[in-house]
Amino acid sequence: MKRIEPERMQSLLQAEQALYAERHPQSRALYEQGRQHWLYGAPSHWMRRWIGGWPIYVADDEARAYGVRLRDVDGNEYVDFCLGDTGGMCGHGHPAVVAALTRQARVGASLMLPTDEAAWVGDELARRFGLPYWNLTTSASDANRACIRLARMVTGRPRVLVFSGCYHGSVEEAHVELFEGAVRMRNGIHPNGFPHEQLSRVVEFNDVAALEAALRAGDVACVLAEPVMTNFGMIAPQPGFHDALRRLTRETGTLLIIDETHTISSGPGGYTKLHSLAPDFFVVGKAIAGGVPAAAFGVSQATAERVWQVLPQVPPTVRQSAHAGFGGTLAGNALTVAAMRAVLSEVLTEAAYASMLALAQRLKDGIEASIRSHGLPWHALAVGARVETMFAPAVPRDANDVRAARDAGLEALLHLYLMNRGVLITPFHNMMLCCPGTTAADVDRHNEAFEAFVRELVA
Ligand SMILES: Cc1ncc(COP(=O)(O)O)c(C=O)c1O
Structure with missing residues (x-):
């Protein structure tokens, strides 16, 4: 050498x-x-x-x-x-994205009304990624925060477990890493008064024994994980790691958020589809609307039913319903949906x-x-x-x-x-x-x- x-x-x-x-x-x-x-x-x-x-x-x-x-x-x-x-x-200036944006911008960019393309996009997200229910946000950070919020709501637990070296956007619970066995802020991020050590657990990727010990404590609402870690160099899962992650989260009543913001590079259905993972929540962002600020999170059938127990799914005639606690006036705006349709039908094929x-x-x-x-x-x-x-x-x-x-x-x-x-x-x-x-x-x-x-x- x-x-x-x-x-x-x-x-x-x-x-x-x-x-x-x-x-x-x-x-x-x-x-x-x-x-x-x-x-x-x-x-x-x-x-x-x-x-x-x-x-x-x-x-x-x-x-x-x-x-x-x-x-x-x-x-x-x-x-x-x-x-x-x-x-x-999607590449810079893809003609299909440019055409969709130009067309929709003339009609209206942000309407707080769905457009005729919304139903198709919902169908396609479900078909592609395999989870039945979806919600749009303006960034992957927002999508991760929304999933964490829902996970805490349905489990009643405070903590979020992440893997050392992770990055999931502007997500307080994920700003931590392990260093010489102790939890510390990652990348010099200022702790900002947030009680990270009370609300996060961190273990090393591929360390099944540490993962099991952390989850058995019974206070973790969800694991937030990339299927392959891509933000600290690249760390691949060892054989059997994803099976262990899914088994242990199920055994301990912990929900699993798979964040495919980067690993969407794996294939049209992400790493999840390629490797038959079965997350409770699935996050995709960045490229999904051709670079227009947007992200989407999917929810499994069983998890959606638990969410509806806490926040009932109300019929359209009932105008007073509980707020999910995450907003985004621009989330799911018409421009985003138009771009997403173009990406899903004509670009990331x-x-x-x-x-x-x-x-x-x-x-x-x-x-x-x-x-x-x-x-x-x-x-x-x-x-x-x-x-x-x-x-x-x-x-x-x-x-x-x-x-x-x-x-x-x-x-x-x-x-x-x-x-x-x-x-x-x-x-x-x-x-x-x-x-x-x-x-x-x-x-x-x-x-x-x-x-x-x-x-x-x-x-
Ligand atoms: C895996 C992963 N999740 C979420 C995010 C956050 O994305 P955004 O900055 O678009 O909110 C990133 C950003 O790099 C990321 O790599």
């Missing part, structure tokens, strides 16, 4: 930083201007997380064809594998997934070939259309393994190197996603840049 010299990394980083500065003066000026009034320099704090000192600003590009190519205000061109950290998984999965395999094969040929102790992992380069020799079992192999300097260098060669990957860890508009040439562009990176690194 090759060793990477720290001095070499440092000098490469300096050179790449200088190149980035040279090529992005207009983006830099826009960022400086934005800093006058945006709390974190740009409209969302995520946008300042890109390496380079300031984000690239995307140009208004009328001539752009559908796909993954972007141009910035300095005229640099990119192939986008970040895809809005999954929000853009079986055929599109077949192409996305094949390209993700090509991406992974290319990364692995470079790793092998240069003798580096790394590997790559895929979850359907999602690929992650991991700086560790073996697939991690849990967050401890990921932490042990993490190399922030190397991550920064890889991201900057790829950006300077016209390739965008997520600004956090090394995630890449293929969409229906990704081409083999796009993948090869990444793989060539990755090969050049590895060659320079070990030179």
Whole structure:
């Protein structure tokens, strides 16, 4: 195995930083201007997380064809594998999404009335993901919070169990991790006076014994889990883990929320359909409305019946009914439903997934070939259309393994190197996603840049 010299990394980083500065003066000026009034320099704090000192600003590009190519205000061109950290998984400017949005915007974006497409979308969500009842929200964070609220309502229990290394959005109960056996805030998140240790339990992914002990305490309303962990590198379930999770949650009267916001990359019905999981709640967001802020959660028959015992399902003529405790004036708005119909019927189709999965395999094969040929102790992992380069020799079992192999300097260098060669990957860890508009040439562009990176690194 090759060793990477720290001095070499440092000098490469300096050179790449200088190149980035040279090529992005207009983006830099826009960022400086934005800093006058945006709390974190740009409209969302995520946008300042890109390496380079300031984000690239995307140009208004009328001539752009559908796909993954972007141009910035300095005229640099990119192939986008970040895809809005999954929000853009349909590709940029898909004609079906553009047509649906244009059509519906003329009629009305937000009506607090269902449109004629709503029934079809409900049918399709149930058919695709296998849960009979659905509700729309404006984000996956909202959907997770709504599921947690319902789980607490029907079980009467206070706690939420999550896996160390998880991320489920702006969900207080999931802002925790295990570190040297103790619960602490994840990622430097401020605790904000919230009693996390009283309302959360955290165990390591794949640790069935710890999971069992935590659930047997009898105070956990629900487990909130991604089927494959995708937000701390990528951690795959070991054989039998999902069976154990489902068995133990059932035995202890705990509800199971499967959050497929990212693992929808697995296939048209997500990881759940592919692996016949049977969650009580199912969450999908980000890409489901083509990047229009939207998410959906599904509820199983048995869980819905329990919900209706607590909050009766009222006939339409009864106007006074209990509030579920989660709102969202814009949830399920007409624009969202129109975009969702387009995505579910014309964009994230079986055929599109077949192409996305094949390209993700090509991406992974290319990364692995470079790793092998240069003798580096790394590997790559895929979850359907999602690929992650991991700086560790073996697939991690849990967050401890990921932490042990993490190399922030190397991550920064890889991201900057790829950006300077016209390739965008997520600004956090090394995630890449293929969409229906990704081409083999796009993948090869990444793989060539990755090969050049590895060659320079070990030179
Ligand atoms: C698994 C998972 N769930 C939920 C969320 C939250 O999504 P949003 O920020 O759109 O609310 C994320 C965001 O990255 C996520 O990765």
